Amino acid sequence: MVENRAAGASLDRGFWTVTAVLALLSVAGIVYWSTAPLDTIMPVVAAQPGEQVDELLRFMAASGTALFIFVAGYLLYFSIAFRAKASDGPDAIGVQIHDNHVLEFWWTLIPTLFVVLLSYLSIRIWYQIQIAQPANGLVVESIGHQWYFTFRYPQVNGEVTGEMHLPVNQPVVLNVTSSDVIHSFWVPAFRLKADMVPGLINTIRFTPTKVGRYPIVCTEFCGTDHGLMSGEIPTVDGKPNNGAEFLVVDTPANFQKWYHGWQTKNANVSNALPTTSGTVALTGGDAAAGKALFAQKCSACHALGPFSQRIVGPGLKGVLHDPTHPNLVDGQPATPADVASILQKGFTGSLGTMPNATANGLSDKDIANLVAYLNSLK
Ligand code: CUA
Numbered sequence: 001m002v003e004n005r006a007a008g009a010s011l012d013r014g015f016w017t018v019t020a021v022l023a024l025l026s027v028a029g030i031v032y033w034s035t036a037p038l039d040t041i042m043p044v045v046a047a048q049p050g051e052q053v054d055e056l057l058r059f060m061a062a063s064g065t066a067l068f069i070f071v072a073g074y075l076l077y078f079s080i081a082f083r084a085k086a087s088d089g090p091d092a093i094g095v096q097i098h099d100n101h102v103l104e105f106w107w108t109l110i111p112t113l114f115v116v117l118l119s120y121l122s123i124r125i126w127y128q129i130q131i132a133q134p135a136n137g138l139v140v141e142s143i144g145h146q147w148y149f150t151f152r153y154p155q156v157n158g159e160v161t162g163e164m165h166l167p168v169n170q171p172v173v174l175n176v177t178s179s180d181v182i183h184s185f186w187v188p189a190f191r192l193k194a195d196m197v198p199g200l201i202n203t204i205r206f207t208p209t210k211v212g213r214y215p216i217v218c219t220e221f222c223g224t225d226h227g228l229m230s231g232e233i234p235t236v237d238g239k240p241n242n243g244a245e246f247l248v249v250d251t252p253a254n255f256q257k258w259y260h261g262w263q264t265k266n267a268n269v270s271n272a273l274p275t276t277s278g279t280v281a282l283t284g285g286d287a288a289a290g291k292a293l294f295a296q297k298c299s300a301c302h303a304l305g306p307f308s309q310r311i312v313g314p315g316l317k318g319v320l321h322d323p324t325h326p327n328l329v330d331g332q333p334a335t336p337a338d339v340a341s342i343l344q345k346g347f348t349g350s351l352g353t354m355p356n357a358t359a360n361g362l363s364d365k366d367i368a369n370l371v372a373y374l375n376s377l378k
Helices: 013-035 050-081 101-130 252-265 287-297 336-345 364-376
Strands: 138-145 148-152 164-167 172-178 183-187 192-196 202-208 212-215 246-250 347-349 352-354
Touching: 013 050, 050 101, 101 202, 138 164, 138 183, 138 192, 164 252, 172 183, 172 192, 192 202, 246 252, 287 364, 336 364
Parallel strands: 138 172, 164 246
Antiparallel strands: 138 148, 172 202, 183 192, 212 246, 347 352
């Protein structure tokens, strides 16, 4: 015989005592996570929005701890309080609570509200990292290789190797990709991580807030020497680890010194095409025809926004007029002839491949029209 009582009727003194004990334990857990010194498990935060990431971690750890205490505590209590008694028949089953609408209402509402709150807190940070466009952001690129990182800066030819430098308190837009396999760019002190995927540009935004030297770590297994792509391991068998990379946050003055140093050092470096003088006659290019062609042939990979707005290749608005636009992939400042040359010959560089005119099905006239169109975007 099955006895079907309302769930409330079976909640005796024992249940409420256990609930009180679990509540006390949960409060202790919440207090612990609200005040725990996180820098015993993570380096001190050195960039925004790192502090908000830590707050989210505290919130998730506190609520997760309380949830775990209640679930595990009730599981233990119920399995003891409602265990089968020696006097029960072989076909005895427990109290049935099916169709208890009050219970169903609350166990739907509470988790839903919790997930909505968690989403809100996460999306707030996600927006800053992924979507917000900081004013005067410094656009920098990092490229993963087996097994080291390289960096590209506006107005610096070629690639910067070794340490990556950034000025303190300036917003940074960092575009990352890979030249070979999947790597991942992680700076623990910044609480930020982005996968470096060949053929794809991932972007993160942050503002370094503390001058210092912070390890960059690859967190995607990328081959035999994956472990060496870590500033955490500055030496191997007593010798300097040449793959080890650090991110150095400088004062603005020191950053300028370092930056101009690389401008000078790389002044003669060029990823140049065999010849950069265009062989396409550009006179008579028709911007309107170029616009239609751009929508058809180019817009899958290039946005018409600022340089930092990447799809596969960079945004092309103002490419021929914006003095802050970095040099072209071939290391040259953008001129109509040079843009035409890239359109004609294509380019394979550290960031990926731009197909040539044959692959794109572009005639010389098409190239002239496209250049006229790009030239009209200011
Ligand atoms: Cu690069 Cu792991």
